[in-house]
Structures are given as C-alpha cells and as structure tokens.
Amino acid sequence: MSTISRDEVAHLAKLARLAVTEDELDLFAGQLDVILDAVAKVSEVATDDVPPTSHAVPLTNVFREDEVRPGLTQEQALSGAPAAEEGRFRVPRILGEEQ
C-alpha cells in the first residue's frame, strides 16, 4: 500500500525548505512510504477515549520573575552570522510577506 507519492514528498520538501534533488525524491519517496506505513500502526490503539500526552512530566505553571537577565552583546549575537552589516544580520532579499 502506498501512503505517500513522489509529488507529496516534493511538496513536503518545499514546505520544509529543502531543495532536494530528483534522485533524493526517488529515494525518499520509497523510504518515507515504508516508514509511514510502519508508524501508521499507532492508530490501532489510539481510540477516542485515550487522552493525548504532550509532556512526559506533568508540571504546570512554571513562570519566571519579570526581571532583566544579562544577554549577549551585539558582537556575541553576530559572532556566528554568515554575514553582518551595521550591527544587523545581513540576509538575501526577502521575497515573502510577514505573516
């Protein structure tokens, strides 16, 4: 049974910002199909009456005081930047729009 098509893999790669090659698409399509088939097994026992668990340890209300904590200097902040200019991160032109 095929769960996922090559086109879907291409779409996923796009969503995930991965410029995958044609060869990779062929490889991943097959592999993802096998993996997704195997993991789909979870639905066998995931019935409506079972509540989901998002956190392993049941903590709630972990808050921080509203107090300033020293952060990074501008130099430290930019230390790993592929490119920087005027104290800012320099990036290629942005096409999309803010959400």
Place this chain on the structure above:
Amino acid sequence: MTAATLLPYDEVLARFDPVLGLEVHVELNTKTKMFCGCVNEFGGEPNTHVCPTCLGLPGSLPVVNGKGVESAIRIGLALNCQIAEWCRFARKNYFYPDMPKNFQTSQYDEPIAFDGYLDVMLDDGEVFRVGIERAHMEEDTGKSLHVGGATGRIHGAEHSLLDYNRAGVPLIEIVTKPIEGAGERAPEVARAYVTALRELMLALGVSDVRMDQGSMRCDANVSLRPKGQQEFGTRTETKNVNSLRSVERAVRYEMQRQAAVLADGGTIVQETRHFQEADGSTSPGRPKETSEDYRYFPEPDLVPIAPSREWVEELRKTLPEPPWKRRKRIQEEWQLTDEELRDLFNTGAVDLVAATVDAGAPVAEARSWWVQFLTQQANAREVELAELAITPKQVARVIELIAEGKLTNKLARQVVEAVLDGEGGPDEVIEARGLQVVSDDSALLAAVDEALAAQPDVVEKIRGGKVQAAGAIVGAVMKATRGQADAKRVRELVLERCK
C-alpha cells in the same frame, strides 16, 4: 498602481451588509520579554536586547514570564472573557527570516481567554457590543530593514538586515467574533472598538499602546454579503492598519472596493491586503503559492498553564472601571460636552485631571491646565503628558494660588514651567524667584502715580470719559512691576486717581 473602482458608500449599504473581524496585537509593557530575561524596550542599538533564547540559538529554551500571563488574564477579564482552567502554548510553524526559530510560540486551540465582549461607545453615545472570540499570548518577531531598490521597501530590495531586539516581546492577540449588524456605522464601530481597546489597555496599565511605534497593531477583516443573505461573503484581511483613523478608512475603503467588484459580477479573492496611509486605499499582497498550514502542535519546551481560580479572582479585583462606563460617568459628573470629553481622552489627561480634582481643584481649571497648557508643554518637551515633571497636587496648588489672587495666569504659567524645569514645587519657585502678585495698595500706588505722571495725555483722556484708555496706564504699571501686580486692582486704582 491603478486605483480600484469604488462603489459610492450609500450604494454599498443599499445592497450589502458588512461583516467585520478585527485582530489586534498588543505588545505588553513588561520589563522583560515573554520567554527570556532580555529587556523589553522599543528601539535600542540593533541586536543588543538579545540572548540565546530570543535569537533562537541552538540549545536555547524559553521560560514564561509570569507577569505576561498575569497581564493576559487581566486583559481577558477586562474583556469579559472566560479564563482557561488549563491551556498550553503551541508552535506555529512557518519560515520567515525575522522569526529566529522559524516558528512562533503562540497559542492555538487553547487560548488563555475566550468568549467575551467589549462594549464600545460610538460618537453619538450609543453603546455597541463587540463579541470577543479569544485573547491569546504569543511573541513578537524581529524587524527587517530592506536595503537597495528604489523604495527601500521589501519589493526591489537587494538584501535585508535583521535586528532581533523586538523578537520575543510579549504580544496579546485579541480576536473579535464576526461583527455583524453595524451597517453604515461599520467603519465607525471598527475605530471605536480599537479606540476602546486602547483605552482599556491604558487603564489596565499593561501596554503603551503606541500605534505609531507598533505596540498596538490592527488587522481588519472585511466581507460583504448581499442584503438578506445569511452566510458570510469572502473576506479580505487588511494588515497593519496603524492609526485609529486608518482603521475607519481601511474598513470603509474595503467595503466600497469589494462592493464595486461584487456589483460588477466579480468575486472577492481571499487575500491579505495592505493599507496605504497616503491615499487611504488598500492594495493586494503577494498571492500565496500554497494554502497556509502552520502545523501547530503543543510547545514541548513549555509546560501547561493552569491559573488557579483564586489567582483569577484576585486579578479580577485589580480591574479598572470599563472605559465606556467611566467615560459616561465622567461626562456626567464633570458636565462635559462631547467635544470636551473627547479632548480629555485624546490627550490622555483624564487620570491626571481626576487626581488634580481630588487634590482640591475645580474641574474646569484642572481640565484646562492639563488639556491645554500642559499638553502643549508635553508636546514641546516630547514626553507623554503623564511623564511631565509635575504632580496633580502641584497643579492643584497653582490653581489655588490663582484663586487666592496670589498668582496671575501669566505668573502661574511661569511657575509651572519652572516646576517642569525641575526648580522645585510651586511655592519654592515663587519664593526663589520672588514671583508674588503685588496687591498691596501702597506699593501699587507709587507705581500708578509714576505712570500717570509719565503720560499726562492719557490722564486727560480718562478724565474726559475715555475709560478704556486706562489700559495704557495699567500696561505701564504691569511692566514696571514685571507682571507681578494684580492687574484688576491696578485698574481700580488708576480710575480712582483719575476721578
């Protein structure tokens, strides 16, 4: 860009019912950011209010600012919302360079506050109830500067520069339920709602709500449906409408634009549009290649929030009077016209006036000082009215001194300016500068006689019945006493001498 065709407003209303949805983002004025201890301050040298967490460095983790949650709950309560007994943060996943982690920590199907309303007062005093769908917590993004290209805007830019000082600043997103039935007043309702929300935030003290600085931002959803139709029409979302007036203009524009499209047999494209401040129009954004799927899931790095009912009730006690109610009460108590009331609120003087009145000053004087002279001073000094270096008590004292005849209005203004300059309280300034009003007759008479002697022609005129000529003598006396004389008394003395 060619302007869109607009249908005349009357015609829009004859054929369609507008439905609005307003999404307002409010930046909280907490000392620190939502998930890290970086200072939450507007501006600053780029990338200096940052740490591993708000820069999204590998390995960094968020911790919730308790004050941010408290503010969110108070906002929720003030909006008459239910407060969730248990809720989580969720990750909203999408790629954008100003978002350091490429997901926004937000809330999805478990907002901290939901199902409320806000009553807003329209210009004629009518109260309109706006339903609140939800208010949830999230974080702001960084800022991008687009370099190169003709306009300096995003289109045509050669590259961009990113500053993450704003990344992680606490935001509350407040979403209305569909606003129906406003009819022709829809644009006004939109403005009144945002205005009321702004006042509410100020009264709660949770945000600076400076639309010009982006600490309050509004997105307006507008759709039209033909009269009599139940289902909603296709909506557009106009982004970042950044002044109260723009909210009204944007809604009105979209109503007219959409109506023209529909009347022409066209269909509305569901899209994001941008408001153009210059001509009040909206323009389409870049079409989305694929429908948005933010792949929300519960934020595993943050634990759930379960506000105890005791805490919620305690916070409820800290709520201010609802703005529209307060407005109504103040208008009645202080007997203000609508215009006076609007000035009072627009200048942000209402609390200061109230405190001045509490300190013993009459309403009219207190209002006049704050709304006029002090507002001018604040503008000239480029500070908020409340940041002026004078207390309501000091203003009340100045008003008292005028009433007692110890200061003239002119002298009083000098005193107040000196107080603002940090020369001390009103009494200290008067003492130090020797700014007492001279009303002692013997001291005044000498000055009056001197002035009369210097201008015999004027004395003749007065004696000849031209009483208004006395002004020249009064002016000379005032000049001689450097304005410290009681002008009314001077006039009396002049007329007496010329009998």
Place this chain on the structure above:
Amino acid sequence: MTDVIRMTAAEVAAKIHAGELSAVEVTQAHLDRIAKVDDQIKAFLHVDAEGALETARKVDADIAAGKAPASPLAGVPLALKDVLTTEGVPTTCGSKTLEGWIPPYDSTVRRRLREADVVVLGKTNMDEFAMGSSTENSAFGPTHNPWDTTRVPGGSGGGSSASLAAFEAPLAIGTDTGGSIRQPAAVTGTVGVKPTYGSVSRYGLVAFSSSLDQAGPCARTVLDAALLHEIIAGHDPLDSTSINQPVPPVVEAAKQGMSGDLSGVRVGVVTEFQGEGYQPGVLRSFEAAVQQLRDLGAEIVEVSCPNFRYALPAYYLINPSECSSNLARFDAMRYGLRVGDDGTRSAEEVMSLSREAGFGAEVKRRIMIGTYALSAGYYDAYYGSAQKVRTLIIRDFEAAYQQVDVLVSPTTPTTAFKIGERIDDPMAMYVADLCTIPANLAGNAALSVPSGLSDDDGLPVGLQVMAPALADDRMYRVAAAYEQARDAAAGRTVLDQIPEL
C-alpha cells in the same frame, strides 16, 4: 601510565584528591591516549587540550593550597557529546550545517561540569543532531567500536561510548532521546544512564525531540555514572521542564547495591522484549543476568506491557514531528552554513539550498516525516495518535510499577552491527531502539549495564534496568549489585576482555 587510563573515575578522583596523582598528569595521559588511538576510533570531533589542562592545573593548585576539591570528580577527565553548547569551543551536533559554530553561551551541563572542576577533554562524535543508532549519520564520518573497529559503537552517542571503551576518558556525557545513551553503552560494554526526564537541564542541549531528549552520565562503572549523575542533575530555572525536586540519592544507592544484596527488590521482566527478532546470544546473556539478579535475592516477576509494541511507531512520529520544528531554525540567516548567496537568489532560495547542503539524509527524512505528520489533514491520524500511544505506555508502566520496583530487558536486540550494514534501511536501523524507547516516551529513568559478552559473537551485551520517574536510585542499586556479582563470577570486568587497539 596505562594504569591511569584504565582506572575508574572514582579511583582517579581519590588519587588526585589525595595528592597521589596530579590532575595534569591524568589529563595528559588521556590526551596522549586520544592522540594515539583516536585515528582508529574517531570518537572526538574536537579536542580541547588547552582548556582541559587549564582546568587540571586549577585543580592541582587548589589541592596544593589545601582547598577542598570542588566536587567528588574534580580533576577527572570527561568526553562531552557535541550536542551540548560550549562557550568558546566548537559545537557541531555532527552536522555540516553547524561546522565551525562556536556558541556564545554554555549549556547548563557544561556549566555544572565547570563548577565541579571536571576536566572536559573535548567534544564527541554523534549521529547528526542525535538522529541515528550507529554514529554513521555524522557529517564527519563514523566512529568505530573499540571492540571491533569494523562495527558501529551505537548511536547517536557513539563517540561518547567509544571514548570510554577505548580508554580515552573515564567519563562521558550523552543524550538520550530514544536510546542514544543506553544502546551505545550496550554495544561498547559500558554503562549509560538516561535519568528521569526533567532531572538534567536541557538548556544548551541542541534540541532534537524536546519532549524526549535527556542528557545523562556515561561511564565504565555504575558508581562512576552515579557520581557524574549527581553533578549534572538538579533543578535549572532556565529549563521550564526541569523538575524542582531533590536529585534522588543515586551514589548512595549504587554503594548500597555494591553490598551485594537485593533481597526484597522486585524485578519485572518485560514479556514483550524477548523472543523473535532478538539475537540468541543477547537473549542468553539476558537470561543469565536475570538469574544473577535472582541469586542476589531479587524477586523476579514476568510483567506484560502490551502497548510497548506501539512505542516504536509512536516514537518515530513524535520525534520527527518535534525535530521538523526544532531544526527549522537552521536556515542560514543567523548562524550556520549558508550556500548559494550569490546576490541574485532570495532568502527563501538560499534557505532551501543551505538546508539541503547542510543536512544529511536521515535528518531530511525525519524533517519530512514530521512535516507530514503535523499537517492539517494528517495530524490526528499520526501525531495525535502517537500522543495517545504515549498515554497508553505511561499506563503500562504505572501498572507494572504497581507490581515491581524495576523492569529489566535487553537494552537492544543485537550486538554491535557492521558499519554500513543498516545505513540504507532506515527501519532496520530504527529497530535498535526497540527496547529503549518506552522509557523516553514515559519520561522514566533507565540505564544500560553490561551483561557480559554474547556467546555467539563475543561482543558486549547490555542489560536495561528501568525505574519510575524520580526513582533513579532504584535502578542504580540493582545495576551496581548486578555489576559486582557479574565481575565476581567472571573474575574480571567486561572491559578487561576488550582487545588491544
């Protein structure tokens, strides 16, 4: 000097603190060992000789000045998995995308090690972003198993486990998302502990799957692991999921276990983790270990955890989902590899090209699976269902711990496999984590202690001991008792049998 590198951490510490050995000579001996054998093993991605010697000198100076050591492990060398940030020292996570990245901040684990004067020798190799069970997914080449250098040292923390087995360090730090501490420990004949989720701070641990990741101690003995456990564990206000409760007394528990008595301890054997798919030598080693526990006085009970067979599929939905989001930040904008920025391409294009170039195949696979599992139309069937399975597994554990104090199973179904053997078959690779995953999903404590060598291939086998959350001390007690009985019966330790490199 070979003696020094073969000592346990506790022994080395005692000698340093007593002034019998200097921390500098101990550190130098390990640096020499690394220089000698790491070409064959490739456990380290970066050796910080100067930093290590500086700490050692400080320890020696303190001792000379008559100051008390900063911790019971002051002066003892340690190998740190390259997934924990180290200020001023490169942190790559085994990924090309972070090659050369020098973090401007320390992880809490590193800070605690520093405060304890533990000597950090360097950063160890790992599967890229901790995704894998063999260390073959490292962008910088695989680590080799010191027992047989044609075989894998396990993963993702293969560099840490191999450094212990190769006597390059007596202590190491690993991280365990689905077994990345325990499975490498099992296949290298070393001890690896995944503490209760929330007991060791994740601040500065580069996230793979946030709700599962947990750093923990790796060593050659249970007591050494316990000593390290107490240094790195404890509440951290910088990690919201950190538990604000005292660290269980694991050193005391290990010492208690070493007294050789487990009477009154109820040990549950997990029914689901035996039989088909397990290497016969592994099962025989496991059975012998269970017998040894019985001989120590433990009560052995067979316990069924029926939902454990859904743990693997649930895990391979939850971890890709969280990873797809966690790894989104590697976008070539603020740090990390940037390719294709030729002045014409947009940020979006440069992002996609950089991520394509910076990530290996396994990382890409998981990102895509996670992207799929979280998508609107599939969320309920995949991610949502996996979270329900998580609930069922927690319930299975709760029911089991009503009956027993600890649970045991083989750590991994087979001994170390050959390098290259499973690299093209993701599902075959995933099965290595079969037995270790349930403890991660439930957030419980679990460890692996060597149970000798498999009689069919002569390679090490691991015994997994699992305990309820915050009852880490229980498993230390059982493992320490077992370890001592095992060595006493064999007349030597497991690592005594490792071939010379």
